[in-house]
Amino acid sequence: FVKDEIRGQGITGPYPLSRENIVLNSDKVRIQVRDRFRIEIVLSERAMTRNFDYDIDYVKGVLVFREAVFATDESFNPTYILVDYEAFDSEDHSLTFGGRAQARIDDRLEVGLTHVTEGRVGGDESMNGGDLTFQLTPATQARVEVAHSSGDDRSGEAYRLEVEHQADAGGARAYYREVDPEFGLGQLNRTESGTRKAGVEGSYRIDDTLSLRGQAFRQEYLISDANEEVLEAETVYRFDHGSAHGGLRATRDEAPGTEDRSSNLLTAGVTRKFLDDRLDLSLEREQPIGGPAEAVNYPERTRLGVGYRLDEKTSVFLAQEWAEGDERDTRNTLVGLKSTPWPGGEVATTLNRTRASEGELDAASVALRQKWALGPRWSIDAGFERSAVLNGEVLGPLQANVPFASGATGDATATTFGATYNPGAWLWSARLDYRDATLEDRWGVSSAVQTDPRADLSLLFGLQAFNRDRASGEEERSSILRMGLAYRPPTSRWLVLNDLEWVEDRRSGGLFDTKSTRLVNNLNANRRIARWQTSLQYGAKFSRETIDGETYDGYTDLSSLELRYDVTPRWDVGLRGSVLHTWSANQLDYSSGVSVGRDLMKNVWLSLGYNFTGFEDRDFPDAEARSRGPNLMFRMKFDQQSLREALQRSGRPTAGSAGR
Numbered sequence: 001f002v003k004d005e006i007r008g009q010g011i012t013g014p015y016p017l018s019r020e021n022i023v024l025n026s027d028k029v030r031i032q033v034r035d036r037f038r039i040e041i042v043l044s045e046r047a048m049t050r051n052f053d054y055d056i057d058y059v060k061g062v063l064v065f066r067e068a069v070f071a072t073d074e075s076f077n078p079t080y081i082l083v084d085y086e087a088f089d090s091e092d093h094s095l096t097f098g099g100r101a102q103a104r105i106d107d108r109l110e111v112g113l114t115h116v117t118e119g120r121v122g123g124d125e126s127m128n129g130g131d132l133t134f135q136l137t138p139a140t141q142a143r144v145e146v147a148h149s150s151g152d153d154r155s156g157e158a159y160r161l162e163v164e165h166q167a168d169a170g171g172a173r174a175y176y177r178e179v180d181p182e183f184g185l186g187q188l189n190r191t192e193s194g195t196r197k198a199g200v201e202g203s204y205r206i207d208d209t210l211s212l213r214g215q216a217f218r219q220e221y222l223i224s225d226a227n228e229e230v231l232e233a234e235t236v237y238r239f240d241h242g243s244a245h246g247g248l249r250a251t252r253d254e255a256p257g258t259e260d261r262s263s264n265l266l267t268a269g270v271t272r273k274f275l276d277d278r279l280d281l282s283l284e285r286e287q288p289i290g291g292p293a294e295a296v297n298y299p300e301r302t303r304l305g306v307g308y309r310l311d312e313k314t315s316v317f318l319a320q321e322w323a324e325g326d327e328r329d330t331r332n333t334l335v336g337l338k339s340t341p342w343p344g345g346e347v348a349t350t351l352n353r354t355r356a357s358e359g360e361l362d363a364a365s366v367a368l369r370q371k372w373a374l375g376p377r378w379s380i381d382a383g384f385e386r387s388a389v390l391n392g393e394v395l396g397p398l399q400a401n402v403p404f405a406s407g408a409t410g411d412a413t414a415t416t417f418g419a420t421y422n423p424g425a426w427l428w429s430a431r432l433d434y435r436d437a438t439l440e441d442r443w444g445v446s447s448a449v450q451t452d453p454r455a456d457l458s459l460l461f462g463l464q465a466f467n468r469d470r471a472s473g474e475e476e477r478s479s480i481l482r483m484g485l486a487y488r489p490p491t492s493r494w495l496v497l498n499d500l501e502w503v504e505d506r507r508s509g510g511l512f513d514t515k516s517t518r519l520v521n522n523l524n525a526n527r528r529i530a531r532w533q534t535s536l537q538y539g540a541k542f543s544r545e546t547i548d549g550e551t552y553d554g555y556t557d558l559s560s561l562e563l564r565y566d567v568t569p570r571w572d573v574g575l576r577g578s579v580l581h582t583w584s585a586n587q588l589d590y591s592s593g594v595s596v597g598r599d600l601m602k603n604v605w606l607s608l609g610y611n612f613t614g615f616e617d618r619d620f621p622d623a624e625a626r627s628r629g630p631n632l633m634f635r636m637k638f639d640q641q642s643l644r645e646a647l648q649r650s651g652r653p654t655a656g657s658a659g660r
Contacts, residue, residue: 001096001118002087003186007403008069008079010385010414011433011444014466014478015069017061019087026086027056031069032189036077036405037230037297038217039191040177043077059619060505061087064446064464067371068336068383068416068433071408074305074319076332078403080189095119108135114147118185125151127185140165149183156183170211172202181223191402194223211236214247221399226255228297228398234267242272249286251298255398261294261326271305280307292326296398297405299325314339314372323406329390330407336383339371381418381431387411410438426451440470460484474509497524512548519543520619531566537578539620555583558620564597572597574607578626580615589615591626595633607633 004017008031029048035041048054054065063083072078098116105111114129129147136142145160161176181194199217206212214233221227234247246268254260269284282305286298293300300323307317314337321332373379387408397404418431430447448462461483468476485498498521505516522539539558544551560578567573578591595609614628625631 001186002083002085004081004083004085005190006081006083008071008081009435009437009442010068010070010383010412011416011435011442012066012068012431012446013062013064013433013444015063015065015081017063017083017085019085020059020061021088022056022058022061023086023088024058025050028084029054029063030082032080032082033073033077034080034189034191036072036075036403039078039402040189040195040197043073067381067418068414070334070336070383070385071387071412071414072332072334072385074307074317074334076303076319076321076334076406082189109133116185118151125149125185136163139167147183149185154182156180158183158188169206170202170204172200174200193401194221194399195402196220196222209238211238221402223401224255224399226253226398228253228295230298232267241274241277242270244268244270249298251295253295253297253398255296261296262291263288263293263295263298264290265293265298265300278309280309281305293324294326296325296328296395299323299328299330299406301406310372316372321406325406327391328395328404328407330404331386331388331390332407333384333386335385337371337381377421377423379420379422381416383414383416385412385414387413412437438471440468442466442468456487456489458484458486470509472509474507477504477506479504493527493529495526498522513546514548515544515546517544518619522620533564533566535562535564536560537620541617541619553584556617556619557581557583558617560626570599574609576609576611578615580617591615591628593631595631597633605635609633 002017002019006015009015027050029050031046031048032042033044035043048065050056052066054063056063063081069081070079096116096118098114100112100114102110102112110133112131114131115126117124117126127147127149129145131145132143134142134144141164143160143162143164145158147158149156149158156179158179159176160178162173163175164173165171176198178196179188179192179194184193197217197219199215201213201215201217203211203213212233212235216231217229219228229252230249231251232247232249234245236243236245246266249265249267250262251265252260252262266287266289267285268287269282271280271282273280282303284301284303286293286301288300301321303319303321305317305319307315309315316337317335319332319334321330323330323332371379371381388411389407389409396409403409412435414433414435416431416433418429420427420429422428427450428448431445433442433444435442444464444466446462446464448460450458450460452458462480463482464478464480466476466478479502481502483500485496487496488494500521501519503516503518503520505514507514519542520539521541523537525536527534537558537560539560541554541556543554543556546552558578558580560576562574562576564572564574574595574597576591576593576595580589580591581587582589591611591614593609593611593614595607597605597607599605609625609631611626611628611631614626616627625633
């Protein structure tokens with residue numbers, strides 16, 4: 001199991017993962033925004049959906065999103081891409097298991113125990129933890145968590161103690177958190193590793209318009225041996241169409257080799273809506289008093305925000321921040337569009353994983369999302385992000401895994417633009433990305449055309465090209481061309497699907513130059529007669545690798561046959577066989593097995609099978625279903641009608657249900 005944590009870069013991608021050869025469908029992707037002053041606080045989190053929000057190359061371990069992921073939100077809080085997945089170990093197979101027990105002792109006390117053992121190449125790692133929740137009073141609760149992890153010549157502990165009180169007029173919380181640098185199995189956010197934090201915070205509402213809030217905390221960075229202290233108090237006043245706040249903040253930080261740095265700041269801000277709440281303006285100022293702002297994360301700061309609602313679903317926003325510290329000055333700019341996802345607030349085009357009854361095809365998948373509909377045919381999306389360090393480039397953050405509260409470690413400018421044109425008979429979508437940064441420059445272009453020239457024929461053509469130039473002189477370039485076809489004559493029982501893909505990867509400027517080219521075609525055909533269903537597949541792959549001037553060619557093809565029989569209207573049995581032929585090595589690999597399937601509900605099918613022989617080639621669909629051993633397959637069919645029925649069952653309105 002692997003967890004990657006990647007900062008957004010203001011573009012759609014590609015975002016390389018730390019591992020290749022990802023287990024199919026094991027990926028879970030989230031976009032998370034964290035408080036820039038207290039990085040342990042998650043301000044928002046959004047789960048991403050594969051083939052709708054992003055695409056993933058399981059072989060190379062690369063993510064590409066349908067819309068740009070900025071480095072920060074409009075308040076300049078950092079944005080992270082979190083990816084949980086499983087990766088194949090080339091050397092062995094391992095076992096991961098775990099469990100949790102939880103018991104309620106009485107109405108006030110609850111305890112729990114957790115154990116996880118994760119199999120890894122080189123040795124297993126394990127984690128044991130205990131937690132306790134105690135209701136001190138009806139309004140006050142205490143929580144304690146203790147955990148220990150060990151393995152692979154490392155071990156560490158983590159602790160959490162928290163007491164929280166909630167009342168009608170406000171609340172208070174005291175906390176202590178510590179995470180050793182060597183603790184965990186990769187489940188924690190990277191910015192939490194090697195930190196110790198203790199503090200108190202509270203709020204009190206005087207009336208419906210006036211409230212008070214404050215906090216005091218100390219944070220120690222165990223890896224860098226730095227520390228930071230903050231004391232803050234603030235008054236908030238709410239009025240019609242807006243709010244205002246003002247207060248004081250005193251901070252101090254210390255790092256090895258430096259003297260204590262402090263900032264005493266007068267904080268103030270106002271937010272106001274105008275033009276029937278279509279225009280949103282905000283202004284914040286942090287003004288030093290009694291001396292310069294020396295603390296690295298608390299400089300003199302001014303932030304301006306402007307938002308304008310273009311229509312019911314789309315808004316444009318501009319955020320600008322000026323930060324001037326004793327050792328470091330930065331400028332940050334963010335411009336973009338926001339849209340409401342439901343109902344129908346985003347335009348997407350995709351042709352992927354089309355199904356031939358129970359047969360399956362990875363058709364071309366090139367989809368882009370635009371946010372602002374200019375009319376019935378055109379929709380666009382655009383964004384601009386810039387972070388500049390005017391001075392203090394050599395100054396680092398208090399700890400390497402915790403970002404600056406203002407600005408990045410170097411200059412970066414990112415621009416993204418997308419457009420979709422849909423006249424009705426066909427649809428075209430495209431996006432351009434460009435990023436100019438201190439360490440590397442990147443650009444990318446994606447485009448797709450989808451059309452239905454006849455009622456029984458659907459076509460999709462797509463391309464993607466990405467380039468990456470590093471300051472070290474290394475260059476990477478990737479190009480992909482795809483064509484997908486779905487053909488189902490109304491008078492025939494046959495359904496034919498085809499997916500053709502050409503991929504080229506180039507690398508130069510490193511230890512040696514490489515070039516990889518793959519041409520892969522997958523043809524699937526399915527026919528149903530009475531209770532019998534026949535699925536045929538033929539896949540072909542030509543590959544050419546050039547490494548430091550030496551060229552290696554290879555041709556591989558796959559032939560597959562599957563027969564299924566409906567024993568009852570809901571139960572079926574199947575027999576499957578495949579042959580993989582590697583022509584250059586004159587090698588034949590076989591896969592054969594049986595399975596039992598059941599329709600759980602309409603358009604939902606589950607099967608359990610076992611392969612007596614097996615192989616894997618991840619350029620062909622259903623790679624894991626051909627591996628030797630047991631396999632579990634879960635399939636869902638989505639088309640316009642089935643999606644409408646699912647939405648109606650969930651209570652979400654559909655276009656045809658208005659007024660009923």
